[in-house]
Amino acid sequence: MTASQPPEHRPGSEPGRHNLDPHLDRYAARTAGMTASEIRALFAVASRPEVVSLAGGMPNLAALPLDSLSGQMAELIAEEGLVALQYGSAHGVPTLREQICEIMAMEGITGHPDDIVVTVGSQMGLDMVTRLFCDPGDVVLAEGPSYVGALGSFAAYQAQVVHVEMDDNGLVPDTLRAALATAEREGKRVKFLYTIPNFHNPAGVTLAVERRAEILEICAEHDVLVVEDNPYGLLGFDGQTYPALRSMDPDNVVYLGSFSKTFASGLRVGWVLAPHAVREKLVLAAESATLCPPTLNQLVVSRYLATHDWKGQIKTFQENYRERRDAMLSALEQHMPPGCTWTQPDGGFYVWVTVPEGVDTKAMLPRAVTARVAYASGTGFYADGFGSRQMRLSYCYPTPERIREGVRRLAGVLESEMELARTFGSVTTRAVSGPQFPGPDTV
Numbered sequence: 001m002t003a004s005q006p007p008e009h010r011p012g013s014e015p016g017r018h019n020l021d022p023h024l025d026r027y028a029a030r031t032a033g034m035t036a037s038e039i040r041a042l043f044a045v046a047s048r049p050e051v052v053s054l055a056g057g058m059p060n061l062a063a064l065p066l067d068s069l070s071g072q073m074a075e076l077i078a079e080e081g082l083v084a085l086q087y088g089s090a091h092g093v094p095t096l097r098e099q100i101c102e103i104m105a106m107e108g109i110t111g112h113p114d115d116i117v118v119t120v121g122s123q124m125g126l127d128m129v130t131r132l133f134c135d136p137g138d139v140v141l142a143e144g145p146s147y148v149g150a151l152g153s154f155a156a157y158q159a160q161v162v163h164v165e166m167d168d169n170g171l172v173p174d175t176l177r178a179a180l181a182t183a184e185r186e187g188k189r190v191k192f193l194y195t196i197p198n199f200h201n202p203a204g205v206t207l208a209v210e211r212r213a214e215i216l217e218i219c220a221e222h223d224v225l226v227v228e229d230n231p232y233g234l235l236g237f238d239g240q241t242y243p244a245l246r247s248m249d250p251d252n253v254v255y256l257g258s259f260s261k262t263f264a265s266g267l268r269v270g271w272v273l274a275p276h277a278v279r280e281k282l283v284l285a286a287e288s289a290t291l292c293p294p295t296l297n298q299l300v301v302s303r304y305l306a307t308h309d310w311k312g313q314i315k316t317f318q319e320n321y322r323e324r325r326d327a328m329l330s331a332l333e334q335h336m337p338p339g340c341t342w343t344q345p346d347g348g349f350y351v352w353v354t355v356p357e358g359v360d361t362k363a364m365l366p367r368a369v370t371a372r373v374a375y376a377s378g379t380g381f382y383a384d385g386f387g388s389r390q391m392r393l394s395y396c397y398p399t400p401e402r403i404r405e406g407v408r409r410l411a412g413v414l415e416s417e418m419e420l421a422r423t424f425g426s427v428t429t430r431a432v433s434g435p436q437f438p439g440p441d442t443v
């Protein structure tokens with residue numbers, strides 16, 4: 001066999017079977033939940049410059065002061081290189097953990113630096129928390145829709161996700177009660193409620209303050225832990241913040257934080273604030289995952305917090321994203337066909353759109369990409385195949401002009417899709433349940 005032979009012609013290989021993975025029967029059972037996104041190839045096309053991507057959730061880093069950051073990084077290596085380039089503790093750099101406490105105080109949290117574990121992004125926190133608490137078959141309650149990366153972690157540990165309904169004010173307490181009652185009736189063990197209370201990804205809504213205590217009470221009554229994921233909490237467009245669930249019930253809430261949206265996602269620095277009793281297990285889980293989070297990146301964040309006007313930078317991000325949100329909402333108002341509805345985010349990155357009966361957003365996506373606009377179809381944000389009439393639009397990355405143009409193109413595609421549905425009936429794909437890897441957030 002020569003290297004140039006196509007795989008079909010290799011001796012012993014069956015024609016057409018060269019795509020089969022020879023390691024298939026070696027994988028652990030838990031990998032069954034790990035499926036590659038069927039739309040990955042499409043996203044390769046969607047990232048071409050002529051396509052307006054409203055699909056990804058990439059922060060708009062152009063607003064960062066790159067010049068002063070680069071000077072600061074050079075100083076860091078010159079002054080603290082032997083520490084910055086060395087292993088550190090699994091717990092994270094102590095000064096950074098103290099600074100993180102100050103940040104969380106802005107949302108009413110009084111945490112102790114000892115109870116913080118620095119992670120490689122809050123995605124690692126999600127993975128660790130699921131690893132610590134979930135056996136296969138355990139139930140995790142999560143808003144419907146929910147963050148695709150969290151659904152991926154739950155699937156990887158074979159947890160069963162039960163979605164809990166949201167409305168414009170976030171998670172609905174009565175549906176939480178009902179989901180818990182059903183799980184108890186069915187003899188299922190609910191391990192935790194996973195919730196994104198502020199500027200939800202993908203729904204764009206915020207949990208009403210008056211619901212927060214009630215949700216915590218319900219979870220405490222049923223002996224269910226709360227995992228609060230809050231990467232967008234400081235990105236309210238009017239500078240508004242909301243009391244963290246963690247601030248109201250420190251013993252029953254694991255809090256996940258991140259510098260990805262308020263500073264730099266590529267540094268991959270996040271954290272978990274655990275109830276004191278959980279902290280030790282969390283450190284051990286972190287140690288087995290990475291030995292320690294990258295010291296250099298932690299020191300970059302720590303220096304940035306100590307020497308930059310980071311609150312001013314967050315204000316700049318808020319203004320930037322507010323301008324883009326405004327562009328998206330006014331374009332939706334102007335162009336979307338009748339029968340479409342969408343949420344009105346007052347912070348964060350996303351608008352959640354519901355389209356009329358008969359339109360399937362997953363089936364429509366290739367046509368949208370052909371019309372040079374991309375979005376994230378709704379099914380990826382549910383673990384149960386729901387979401388075919390929904391889509392997530394991100395306004396964080398494109399310029400306001402591109403957003404307006406993207407929505408205009410999307411509305412045109414929707415119009416023709418609705419026309420097709422009226423003429424021939426609905427166009428559906430088979431229900432593809434999320435979560436899919438990679439999440440659309442990196443596109």
Ligand SMILES: Cc1ncc(COP(=O)(O)O)c(C=O)c1O
Pocket residue numbers: 057120121122123124147149196201229231257258259260265268269270441
């Ligand atoms: C709700 C939510 N949680 C967690 C993450 C992961 O963030 P990180 O970059 O800190 O891993 C994201 C990223 O988009 C997110 O939207």
